[in-house]
Amino acid sequence: MIQIAVFSDVHGNLPALEVVLKDIEQRGIHQKFCLGDLVDFAPWGNEVIETMKSMNIPCLLGNHDERIAFDLSVFPLSKHSEEETKARFIAIDHSKKHITEENKKFLSELPFHLKLNYKVGNKHWSLQLLHSSLESNDNYLYESENDEVFMKMLENSNADLIVMGHTHLSFTKQFENKKWAVNCGSVGRSKEGNRLASYLVLTLDDEKMIPEIVQLSYPLEETARQIEKSGIPDYYASFLRNKNILIL
Numbered sequence: 298m299i300q301i302a303v304f305s306d307v308h309g310n311l312p313a314l315e316v317v318l319k320d321i322e323q324r325g326i327h328q329k330f331c332l333g334d335l336v337d338f339a340p341w342g343n344e345v346i347e348t349m350k351s352m353n354i355p356c357l358l359g360n361h362d363e364r365i366a367f368d369l370s371v372f373p374l375s376k377h378s379e380e381e382t383k384a385r386f387i388a389i390d391h392s393k394k395h396i397t398e399e400n401k402k403f404l405s406e407l408p409f410h411l412k413l414n415y416k417v418g419n420k421h422w423s424l425q426l427l428h429s430s431l432e433s434n435d436n437y438l439y440e441s442e443n444d445e446v447f448m449k450m451l452e453n454s455n456a457d458l459i460v461m462g463h464t465h466l467s468f469t470k471q472f473e474n475k476k477w478a479v480n481c482g483s484v485g486r487s488k489e490g491n492r493l494a495s496y497l498v499l500t501l502d503d504e505k506m507i508p509e510i511v512q513l514s515y516p517l518e519e520t521a522r523q524i525e526k527s528g529i530p531d532y533y534a535s536f537l538r539n540k541n542i543l544i545l
Contacts, residue, residue: 305332305462310485311341333359418503429463
């Protein structure tokens with residue numbers, strides 16, 4: 298039996314990341330992977346990146362990582378309110394100013410996809426890790442998506458399971474061919490009602506794979522207070538507290 302942990306979308310939330318990493322350690326899981334979006338929306342972007350570097354955790358290039366690494370332009374998203382649009386511009390600008398050049402370089406060198414093959418007994422399991430999709434790190438694929446979309450992704454990647462993040466909403470879907478599509482949710486900026494830090498524990502044996510979404514509480518109020526003390530808009534503190542914020 299092999300267990301691996303997959304997490305995504307930390308978004309500068311170091312307290313949430315620390316709780317998740319501690320839980321992974323307590324479970325005795327050594328294989329850890331991150332699907333990207335280390336930065337933006339909470340004030341510990343550099344510390345989160347340094348944690349990834351010091352622990353040698355393989356990480357993908359999320360859309361926010363790419364934007365900060367290459368100083369890409371920010372455009373309004375139609376799904377965002379005027380309030381969120383304004384807050385988003387300020388928060389991303391905060392990261393562009395505060396993430397160190399060394400850490401921007403680290404982000405710029407992250408891979409876009411990661412394909413894994415684990416052998417358990419005589420069984421080979423093929424796993425495809427993505428930030429959001431095979432073609433882009435900025436596509437929103439939700440649980441409600443037509444199954445054919447995920448089946449096509451599995452076929453194109455020749456994988457038994459695909460794991461993604463980006464939407465901040467976790468799910469597990471198994472199809473008739475016994476293959477899986479999984480979203481591991483978000484560590485630091487969950488859009489689920491409980492706002493818990495979310496990650497995936499994947500168990501592999503020689504006959505089956507079992508994906509389990511783990512959700513953990515963390516010092517959310519402390520994170521919110523630190524956001525309010527930083528140059529990041531208070532909008533993101535209210536979001537974590539789940540106070541009258543529309544989830545899109």
